Amino acid sequence: MTPSAEPLTFRKMHGAGNDFVVIDSRGRSRVTTPALAKGLGDRHRGVGFDQLAELHDDPEADFALDFWNADGTTAGACGNATRCVAWLVMRETGRDRLTLRTERGLLEAVLRNGRVWVNMGAPLTDWREIPLSGPQDTLHLPLPGDPVGVGMGNPHCVFLTHDAEGVALEEQGRAVEHDPLFPERTNVEFISLLGKDHLRMRVWERGAGVTLACGSGACAAAVAAALRGLTGRQVVLDLDGGRLEVDWQDNGVWLTGPVAEVFTATITADFLATL
Numbered sequence: 001m002t003p004s005a006e007p008l009t010f011r012k013m014h015g016a017g018n019d020f021v022v023i024d025s026r027g028r029s030r031v032t033t034p035a036l037a038k039g040l041g042d043r044h045r046g047v048g049f050d051q052l053a054e055l056h057d058d059p060e061a062d063f064a065l066d067f068w069n070a071d072g073t074t075a076g077a078c079g080n081a082t083r084c085v086a087w088l089v090m091r092e093t094g095r096d097r098l099t100l101r102t103e104r105g106l107l108e109a110v111l112r113n114g115r116v117w118v119n120m121g122a123p124l125t126d127w128r129e130i131p132l133s134g135p136q137d138t139l140h141l142p143l144p145g146d147p148v149g150v151g152m153g154n155p156h157c158v159f160l161t162h163d164a165e166g167v168a169l170e171e172q173g174r175a176v177e178h179d180p181l182f183p184e185r186t187n188v189e190f191i192s193l194l195g196k197d198h199l200r201m202r203v204w205e206r207g208a209g210v211t212l213a214c215g216s217g218a219c220a221a222a223v224a225a226a227l228r229g230l231t232g233r234q235v236v237l238d239l240d241g242g243r244l245e246v247d248w249q250d251n252g253v254w255l256t257g258p259v260a261e262v263f264t265a266t267i268t269a270d271f272l273a274t275l
């Protein structure tokens with residue numbers, strides 16, 4: 001049972017096809033519980049989403065965000081939902097620069113030439129920070145395919161392939177997500193080089209499965225490709241749901257891409273009482 005006895009209004013948004021429910025809890029207590037996230041995240045029983053993002057107040061930032069996966073687990077980062085919510089708050093306030101807090105700490109969003117860029121923070125390349133189950137060279141993880149491990153506030157395992165199109169995404173993604181190398185499981189990205197600083201990426205998300213895009217995954221993939229000498233630090237990535245751009249600066253990894261507000265709807269108190 002959720003703590004909310006009231007109907008719950010939410011927005012459905014897409015960030016390059018990454019599918020979100022956004023709940024605005026500014027000015028009240030947070031409502032999301034693992035049971036609510038799992039119940040709503042179920043595409044048959046509930047509403048369906050890749051992630052639920054709950055917006056709430058923060059004393060030191062313009063707003064704060066919590067992220068939940070469709071399986072009811074939490075995530076420390078979600079780049080595409082961060083872009084979507086920053087876009088909403090910029091539209092609401094008319095501001096072109098915002099601060100926001102996630103589990104990663106205080107981050108920033110800026111509007112440049114009509115596009116919202118978010119700073120996802122510095123990439124983490126120490127095995128403890130990703131985290132891995134033991135000391136490893138994160139640039140060459142001991143798994144078939146020689147992937148790179150990168151933390152963006154959440155774990156990522158990036159495979160540099162000749163043809164991301166040909167990868168058995170579900171089968172490999174699921175297996176790597178649950179590999180004992182990753183004590184908190186992992187997101188899994190498969191990338192291939194399309195041109196200079198241009199990557200194709202397909203993704204399997206921890207707690208959500210195959211998705212059309214993943215913002216933190218795009219950041220991790222761009223970092224992995226740059227560290228392996230495949231690209232520079234500014235990269236365009238083509239995902240199944242659209243194009244994301246990543247710019248790895250000294251102050252953090254910046255991300256932008258398309259945002260869509262799809263609809264607003266209300267979940268009934270009756271349904272919430274079943275969770």
Ligand SMILES: N[C@@H](CCC[C@H](N)C(=O)O)C(=O)O
Pocket residue numbers: 018050051067069074075076077078079080081154155187205206207208213214215216217
């Ligand atoms: N879609 C996201 C990442 C969501 C979190 C992930 N599934 C996890 O568990 O870490 C993005 O845009 O970054």
